[in-house]
Amino acid sequence: MIARAGRITAVCVLGAALAACGGADGGRQGPGRSAVPVSIVPPVVRPPVLAPGPGGLTPVFAHGPRTRGKAVALTFDADMTADEGPRAAAGEHFDNPGLISALRALKVPATVFLTGRWADEYPAQARDLGRDPRFEVANHSYSHYAFTADCHGLPTLPADRMRADVRRADAALKKAGVPHPMPYFRFPGGCHDERSLRALSGLGMTAVQWDVVSGDAFATDAGAVARKVLDGVRPGSVVVLHCTRGAAPATERAVRTVVPELRRRGYRFVKVSELIGQTDGHRSG
Numbered sequence: 001m002i003a004r005a006g007r008i009t010a011v012c013v014l015g016a017a018l019a020a021c022g023g024a025d026g027g028r029q030g031p032g033r034s035a036v037p038v039s040i041v042p043p044v045v046r047p048p049v050l051a052p053g054p055g056g057l058t059p060v061f062a063h064g065p066r067t068r069g070k071a072v073a074l075t076f077d078a079d080m081t082a083d084e085g086p087r088a089a090a091g092e093h094f095d096n097p098g099l100i101s102a103l104r105a106l107k108v109p110a111t112v113f114l115t116g117r118w119a120d121e122y123p124a125q126a127r128d129l130g131r132d133p134r135f136e137v138a139n140h141s142y143s144h145y146a147f148t149a150d151c152h153g154l155p156t157l158p159a160d161r162m163r164a165d166v167r168r169a170d171a172a173l174k175k176a177g178v179p180h181p182m183p184y185f186r187f188p189g190g191c192h193d194e195r196s197l198r199a200l201s202g203l204g205m206t207a208v209q210w211d212v213v214s215g216d217a218f219a220t221d222a223g224a225v226a227r228k229v230l231d232g233v234r235p236g237s238v239v240v241l242h243c244t245r246g247a248a249p250a251t252e253r254a255v256r257t258v259v260p261e262l263r264r265r266g267y268r269f270v271k272v273s274e275l276i277g278q279t280d281g282h283r284s285g
């Protein structure tokens with residue numbers, strides 16, 4: 001239901017002459033109006049994923065093709081460690097509505113990786129992101145614990161709990177109202193190894209890394225973050241940023257610099273799914 005709202009809007013733009021759309025009576029039979037035929041609502045398109053590696057190993061995506069035009073994907077991680085609820089309750093902002101508003105105002109599509117814990121804390125925002133066709137929402141684990149032994153000081157998740165943690169995040173996103181979380185997983189801290197890739201095999205997930213580090217975590221100098229992104233972006237790049245205001249307070253300002261400058265350089269902003277779909281060997285999820 002929720003997923004269809006955006007698609008119905010899109011269909012309405014394309015087919016306004018064919019059917020009544022939207023509004024409280026959208027689709028209802030009435031004088032001079034015809035019902036919206038169910039058949040014009042497109043089926044849920046399965047997002048592209050990479051084929052598994054040898055032995056079914058979870059595939060890893062870092063950037064799109066370099067030779068198919070100037071496309072770049074901005075990605076935003078919503079970190080929230082399982083025990084950070086009390087800090088949120090005490091007023092720390094793990095969300096960043098101003099950044100999301102800026103992306104909308106700048107008309108920038110983006111891929112947002114939410115922890116399940118974040119979706120539990122901010123269900124209305126998770127639902128809002130999941131219902132907005134400008135964004136795609138993907139999985140950043142439930143607890144933001146590391147999937148390897150040594151990862152930026154994060155607590156480590158035992159191997160036998162990795163799979164359940166990813167599933168728990170997916171369930172939390174759906175519970176918050178994200179109708180179709182993308183089958184993309186971002187490892188907390190980006191840390192992964194063969195054991196963790198094997199632990200997640202068979203879930204149909206593609207692990208999504210990046211080739212441009214923005215350095216926005218805990219940064220206060222928006223200009224430095226923007227320069228790092230602008231220096232790093234190449235055609236097909238995936239940029240990692242954060243949408244947690246407390247831990248990444250300069251990100252919105254950096255984005256407001258980066259977006260017009262990359263457009264001036266001829267770049268087009270896309271979601272990760274588009275870059276994966278351009279990649280040789282991808283398949284429908």
Ligand SMILES: [Zn+2]
Nearest residue numbers: 077079188189
């Ligand atoms: Zn993270």
